Amino acid sequence: MKYQLLNNYDLAVYQDEDSGSIAYLLNETKKQKQYKITKTIYSILSNLKTPLSKEECYKILFGDNCSPEYWELFSKLFSDLIENKIIVDFNKNKSKDFSVDIEKVERKIEQKFVLSDIIHESSKSRVRKIIQNDKIYILKIHKLSAKKGFPQIANEDTILRRIEKLNIAPIVSQYSSEFHYIIIGYLDAYIPIRAHIVKQEKSIEDKIKISLNILKAYVKLFNVGIFHNDIHLSNILVNESHDIKLLDFEHSFFRNDKSEKRTNVAVNQYIPPERIGASSFKKISSDNTLKSEVYQIGLIIYLIFKEKFPVFGNTWSELKESIQNFRMTKPKECYNDKTQINLYNFLNQAMNNNPNLRYKNILEMYINFKKFFYEKNS
CATH class of the missing domain: 3.90.930 (Outer Surface Protein A; domain 3)
Structure with a gap:
């Protein structure tokens, strides 16, 4: 076996x-x-x-x-x-669970494209580069059954076409409901945000601009009524000009869509403290909230400025404890660095353990970021 x-x-x-x-x-x-x-x-x-x-x-x-x-x-x-x-x-x-014949799909793709590097593979999907007339595209194939996987790839196609004019995500080239794949544009000049941060030392001005552009990208989704629903570093790309592109919309949904209960997906380190069970590290199945997005983007902005992730753990219990006990460290009263004081005040609300004390949504978060880092420093 x-x-x-x-x-x-x-x-x-x-x-x-x-x-x-x-x-x-x-x-x-x-x-x-x-x-x-x-x-x-x-x-x-x-x-x-x-x-x-x-x-x-x-x-x-x-x-x-x-x-x-x-x-x-x-x-x-x-x-x-x-x-x-x-x-x-x-x-x-x-x-049942792996019903997509990957080789069959790729043979179909090879009729028009040249298969290139596999850049991601899991039990759920395969993502690889494909080439046509010297132009690179990204092929994403879902492996899961019709009940789980096929609606997700169709959902990603729907969302991407809806936000195409926002210029914050790859352009959709092709979607196959028969073979359950999607082809999207390749973002040649963009790299994952973490790699961009560690690539070279960033000035405070760079960090502020990157953070603001990330907030702008998610505000664009908010303004058209979309939850991304899977916010983490690997789903954010950036170029040398600090322009932002967002990836992976298969779990995204429209806020007014009441047809299905939608839980906040979240990679483990990005789980808000209110979604951790009292006795064990377990995601609580609950509706996604605007406060979840605020918390998760707060984590990313913390990393950009501090160059380290605020929560960590080598075991479930360690990570659970880190998430539940994390608090922003307040600068000393004699501290004169206005940027760090503003960062504390901003993130202390964005990442508050009590969701009722966070910004009510990503738009309010964006407005307050501008107040802290542009209006107060002008």
């Missing part, structure tokens, strides 16, 4: 997609040996582009040491991972 990882952020294993590091935990009370094996299984499976058999996974972990004790422990943990849906029996679920 072949197995592969399922990306499910409600479980006790996750990958920090921003820093690239992997944090693992099945159960903090497990013995160290069990913990080591569990995280290694996850590490092996999370770095694969093809499924792996249980025996192959064991061999990578232990080599030729076929100790009955190790095999019994490994088998128990492997079963736990399957039972908790952290990994999935690939053959068993292929017809």
Whole structure:
């Protein structure tokens, strides 16, 4: 049998997609040996582009040491991972959960395009560059079943066409309802915001401009009644002029759309504190709110200015505690740096643990940012 990882952020294993590091935990009370094996299984499976058999996974972990004790422990943990849906029996679920024939879709694409680099692959989708007449495009294919994946790719097409004139996202070139893929324009001069931040030291003026442009981009969505619903660093691109483009609209929706309950997606580090359960690290299933977006964009602006992420953790409990206990550090009264004082006042409201004390929406957040960093400094 072949197995592969399922990306499910409600479980006790996750990958920090921003820093690239992997944090693992099945159960903090497990013995160290069990913990080591569990995280290694996850590490092996999370770095694969093809499924792996249980025996192959064991061999990578232990080599030729076929100790009955190790095999019994490994088998128990492997079963736990399957039972908790952290990994999935690939053959068993292929017809239902992985019903898209990727090769068939790509053969169709090759009739008009040249396939190029795969730039992202998960259990949910494959994203790769394709070329036509020396021009690069991005092909995004959903692997999931019609119930889950196909509406998402159709939704992304709808949203992108609606906001095309806003110039804050790639242009849609083609969408196939039959083969469940979307082709969008390639943003050649743009790179992920994190890479832009660390590329070279940024002046305070640069940081203010980048932050303002990010706010402007999300305000444009707000003004046409759209929730992005998946705000994090990897979905924000920037060029050398600090212009911003937003990515990944498959979870986005119109605020007046009452046809379906929409929860705030959120990568783990971006979960607002009000959406963490009292006894365990669990996303509370609830309607997305305008205050969630304010908090998440606040996290990104914090990173831009401080050049570090405000919440962190190597385990679920550490990350949960960090999110729930984070507070902005107030500058000392004798501190004369007006920018840092303004930053504190701005982020203290944007990232407040109590959502009722945050800015009521992204537009109010944008207006206050301009007041703090332009009007007060003029």
